[in-house]
Amino acid sequence: MNSPNKFRNEKEEMISLFRSRGIKDESVLSVMKKIERQLFVDEAFVPRSYEDCALPISNSQTISQPYTVAVMTELLQIKKGDKILEIGTGSGYQAAILAELGARVFTIERFSDLLTKARLVFAKLGYNIASKTGDGTIGWSEFAPFDGIIVTAAAPEIPEPLLKQLANSGKLIIPVGDLNSQNIIIVTNDNGEFVEKKIEGFKFVPLVGKLGWK
Ligand code: SAH
Numbered sequence: 001m002n003s004p005n006k007f008r009n010e011k012e013e014m015i016s017l018f019r020s021r022g023i024k025d026e027s028v029l030s031v032m033k034k035i036e037r038q039l040f041v042d043e044a045f046v047p048r049s050y051e052d053c054a055l056p057i058s059n060s061q062t063i064s065q066p067y068t069v070a071v072m073t074e075l076l077q078i079k080k081g082d083k084i085l086e087i088g089t090g091s092g093y094q095a096a097i098l099a100e101l102g103a104r105v106f107t108i109e110r111f112s113d114l115l116t117k118a119r120l121v122f123a124k125l126g127y128n129i130a131s132k133t134g135d136g137t138i139g140w141s142e143f144a145p146f147d148g149i150i151v152t153a154a155a156p157e158i159p160e161p162l163l164k165q166l167a168n169s170g171k172l173i174i175p176v177g178d179l180n181s182q183n184i185i186i187v188t189n190d191n192g193e194f195v196e197k198k199i200e201g202f203k204f205v206p207l208v209g210k211l212g213w214k
Contacts, residue, residue: 006038007036007037007038007049007050010049010050011033011050012033013050014032014033014050014052014066015029015032015033017052017067018032018066018067018070021067023067023070023071023074024074025073025074025077027078027101028070028073028074028097028101029070031073031097031100031101032066032069032070032073032097034100035093035096035097035100036049037049037050037063037066037093039121039124039125040057040063040091040092040093040096040118040121041055041057041063041091042055042056042057042058050066052065052066052067053065054068057090057091057114058111058113058114058117059111059113059114060205061090061111061114061205062090062205063090063091063093064090064093064094064152064204068202068204069093069094069097071184071199072094072150072152072173072184073094073097073098073101073150075171075173075184075186076098076148076150076171076173077148077171078098078101078102078103078147078148079102079147080101080102080103081102081103081104082102082103082104082147082148083103083104083106083143083145083146083147083148083167084098084103084104084105084106084146084147084148084149084150085106085107085108085139085140085143085144085146085148085149085150085165086098086105086106086107086108086149086150086151086152087107087108087136087137087139087149087150087151087152087153087162087207088108088109088110088136088151088152088153088207089107089108089109089114089115089118089131090109090114090118090152091114091117091118091121092107092117092118092119092121092122092129094150094152095107095118095122095127095129095131096121096122096125096127096129098150099122099127099128099129100127103148104130105127105129105130106129106130106131106140106143106146107129107130107131108131108132108133108134108135108136108140109131109132109133109134109136110133110134110135110136110208110209111133112133115131115132115133118131119131130143135209135210135212136151136207136209137155137159137161137162137207137209137210137211137212138159138161138209138210138211139159139161139162139164139165140165141161141165144164144165145165145166145167145168145170146165146166146167146170147167147169147170147171148170148171148172148173149162149165149166149170149171149172149173149174150172150173150174151172151173151174151175151207152204153175153204153205153206153207153208153212154175154176154177154179154182154203154204154205154206154207155174155175155176155182155207155211155212155213156176156178156207156212156213157176157211158172158174158176158185158187159211159212160211161211162174163187163189163194166187166189167189168189168190168191168192169188169189169190170188170189171186171187171188171189172185172186172187172189173185173186174187175202175204179206179213180203181201181202181203182202182203182204183198183199183200183201183202184198184199184202185197185198186198186199
């Protein structure tokens with residue numbers, strides 16, 4: 001049932017939607033066309049794998065909306081070999097996209113059950129992704145600095161350790177706001193000066209941790 005062509009039309013529609021909404025990076029578009037999102041969703045939601053919406057996974061969490069994944073991935077401007085830290089592994093879908101783009105991926109998830117499942121998919125697809133269960137609001141200092149850090153859960157404010165773990169010219173992409181809606185903040189480390197931009201109007205599950213929601 002997971003034959004590569006099964007969702008060909010749905011995938012093409014998803015990519016057209018991305019283009020119509022302004023995603024231009026061809027490498028992001030081709031990787032998102034290649035990766036089988038149905039491998040990352042729960043069995044019951046497989047038929048809805050390419051709908052442009054978040055879908056439930058275990059532990060009351062969600063796999064993010066595909067368009068949001070495209071926006072955040074494009075913002076990272078990944079080059080092959082970049083070291084990228086993801087906070088919030090969830091299903092593993094975003095991490096797989098980063099790995100497929102040639103990044104060295106490090107990912108942290110709070111729920112060990114979710115990470116166990118995601119690791120099985122990484123192994124099945126042959127991705128070499130470093131992962132651990134823990135609180136990502138403090139980052140992963142052993143492997144810092146990172147060329148990019150992507151937080152896939154909503155933070156009340158930017159956790160300071162993540163800025164400290166950003167390489168020069170590195171980017172932190174993080175949704176910041178209240179529990180109902182957030183803006184995606186893009187912070188660039190310009191020789192120790194942190195320059196911020198924002199894109200308004202997203203909705204993520206909460207980032208829960210020492211420097212997140214309690
Ligand atoms: N990137 C995921 C999206 C999952 S939703 C995907 O592609 O499927 C966000 C995830 O962040 C959830 O799984 C949630 O458990 C996790 N999370 C929330 N707070 C966290 C924290 N402090 N550290 C690590 N993971 C966290």
